[in-house]
Amino acid sequence: MPTILDACGVETPTEVDGVPQQPVDGRSLLGVLDDPDAQLVPPTQYFEMLGSRSIVHGEWKATTDHVSRGVEDEERLLPGSRDFAADRWSLFRLPDDFAEARDVADQHPDVVRELSALWDAEAERNQVLPLDDRMQERLAAMIPPAWPPPARASYVPGGTPVHDEALPLLFGGFELTTDAEVPDGTVAAGVLCALGDLNGGFVLYADGGRLAFACSRAGDLDRVVASEPLGAGRHRLGVRYDVGQGGKEEGEFTLHVDGEDIATTPLGGPFPYTFQHGGAGLSVGHDRGLSVDPERYRPPFAWRGPLHEVVVDTMRGRGRAERSADDELRAALHSD
Template identity: 50%
Template sequence: YAWGWAWAGNTPMRLWKRYTWLGGVRTPLVVHWPAGIDGSQAGAVRDQFCHAVDLAPTVLDLVGLDVPTHVDGVEQLPMDGASLAPTFDDPDAPDPRRTQYFEMLGSRAIYHDGWKATTDHVGAQLDVEVELLEGSRDFAADHWALFDLTRDFAEAHDVAAEHPDVVDELVERWWAEAGANDVLPLDDSFIGRAIALEPSPWPVGWRHTYGPGGGPVAEDVLPPMGGGFRIVADLTVAASGAPDGVLAALGDWSNGWALHLTDGRPVFCVNLFGEPVVATADPADALAPGPHRIEVAYHRQRAGGGPVVLLVDGAPVADARLGCDLPFRWQIGGAGLRIAHDSGFPVHDAYAPPAELRGADLAGVTIEATALAPPDVRERLRVELGFE
């Protein structure tokens, strides 16, 4: 959405994600633990500094577990955070930590003892930001603004000119933290940072089967569906008939897909940017008691989009057509794939999460990418190693 909404949502802080101004890093934290926090503290506010890295040490502290130094014989990196537990019942407890550095695509900041220094750097990311946002495009020319967060909640008053010694100290601390935490060398471009990312284990897989239960499966490890796919659900309908609920669902009504049953009828929906495309079986094709295979096949056309066919036991029962290609990613940090239930927002309004599957036993759901043939591992190794 437009910048105006991002800035309005972050008000009174400045800017948004990808920047280390408070608009990009300050987030509300609500702690709820009736069994462990004195009831007199309900609704109380804490001013101690905390960071996301403090959450895991806090949980381990509360359950009485030490941070493991080795897991399966492998030495672990140390945890950087500290427990917030002392602050739960004592509003005057000292800050668990005094210092925290920040760096995001060249935007830099550091917190220390109530002070926060932040650069005005605008990285080589979105062309419109480079064109319109005020600030430096050169690391060497970056201005470090200084804010007293004990008095200035929103980084509204730059006091760097009044406290140059504090600025110098914080900048020196930032470089020390950056050197100790593998931040360097600095790179403010999307492309440069993306190239440096460690890829997922190869290959992700062109065909996987998922069973019911458990948590969501991250989209990153699902077969790539954009070029065409098959979804196959094997289930056995109970003698009572009329099964209902989700077989598989990914995403929500902003972007996603769902295969579900309504009064025994298979339904498949693809929701593209809020526009649902639905294939629904007729009442005559409702599943009778016994074993069944429900399949969805999408065949991408060269011009983009293409037909979607819904089949029951090998026979087509409904179809639809996508007018455009599927998104490269259904969601960024979104809901993930769920089997035999859904959560959060639905993909469309024909069901309401959790929509747990009832009246049928689901053996599993297989998702297969059909645009690309799985690679020949022997051939890949021969090419990579350069010998037979």
Template identity: 35%
Template sequence: MTNHINQLTHAERDLIAGSSDFATDHWHLFDSRNDLAENHDLGEQYPEMLEQLVARWHAEAERNGVLPLSDGVFDRLPHLFLPWPSGASRVELRPGERVFEDNTPTLCNGFTITAHLGAPLVANDCGVLAEQGDYNGGWVWHLTESRLRFAVSFVSEFVTELAVAVPVGASTLQILGRPEANDGVELAALADGVVVGTGRLPHEWPGLWTPNSSASLLAGVGRPLPVCDGYDPTVPFSGVLERLVVAADGGAALADLTRQVEIAFRNQ
């Protein structure tokens, strides 16, 4: 393997040291049977073996039409699966269930996210109610430090959070998003139908979080890589989540597919 870093993935470039040019990539040699974490590079110890494997890789790449290598936007576009997304306007999940982004509603025209609880919230409830995406971009709804929080990470740099005190006794929680004319999004947090907090995204809600359907939606728990700082995605919701409903209130159609694909690549 090499130390190549994806040119499009913003967080990867910032967090991992490596090469962004195939011409200057450094090849590594690991013993995958005894070093699963790939901590010990054996390239200097076995240079001839490394040279043979690199030559074999290039031969196979040539034979399979992989060359010339490129990870730029224009070379990735032809490999996107279209039509995408599926056009779903509503999805319902049980705790622990997951659906990939191409089967989730597109929320850029407005949305309602509802958590139906099987028991009223208590003051010390914690954990993830729902999550979509990861540190490259996405959103998370969680309870941490006695606060109910809805956070959106845009292009892994701009994080907006709507946080309210845990609405003790509530059995239905909702997050509403309504797009504004100037590309912002009005947010509201509701408990049993009553508004308990409001906020605003200073940017539009992406129709696509990623161009490769990797921003899966999960109910009741998150992925190991968090959407943003401030919570542990592996901590499941400690209360009783009966079902999570995510609905696209403004319809499922993307008003400007070209614009949404551009945003999705920016999130990379």
């Protein structure tokens, strides 16, 4: 942001829409763009994530061994402290230990004290204190955005991938429907839409003429495949995710063609709240990067025929009044 403002000759605003802005600690990199040999003095950078802390200052980096609460595997398996008062700071000298492999905290206790105090000062200045290492409680305390993701959204081919955080929230159930054509004399094949990759995501596609849907939950793959091939012509092709009933976390995926359910498979585990953060995004009409279902296709595996639209409709949006075009535009601008 400071680089862009500098390039445009715009001062950093102290107020936006009547709201005072926090100071921007970042700085312009325009000087490096003008002179590749220019050297910038390394800034002080501090970090905090669920109680884990770290700071980079000059040639040093200090980081704690704190283990947060709320992630079962981390609580059970990770070495480190579960008590803020008992946290140990490790120290690394970055110029000759870029990989942070040699902890020299015991050799430089004065530097550790200096960086620990500097972290406290930076955290207080940026309103990070008091510290809280509980995941569920921090998630529950988050203030939702004024312009939340839509309950229903429509996408068309030809654009860049849709950012994960701009999509409707899918964990509560959804229906994904595509308007696609299978040309005469061809076998239906290709990706209708794909989100993420084999590390986490889902894909609706056809292989060998048969419609299929695959969902990867951190590498655990659930797949449902139609028993009959698609015929030529224009179709409504999609999948529905129904959440589990009676307290069960797992649900099921159901393929449907032209409004008729044709195949169902149970979900092998809880459906993720979100697949990725800043990941591959939703691609329409093809896949990119790493395949969601590497046994069945290799990206881009573009859809062989016209694809008119992909609609994502979440269950929470059923029965709600549609927002006006002005409201949708205002929401998009404020959430971008």
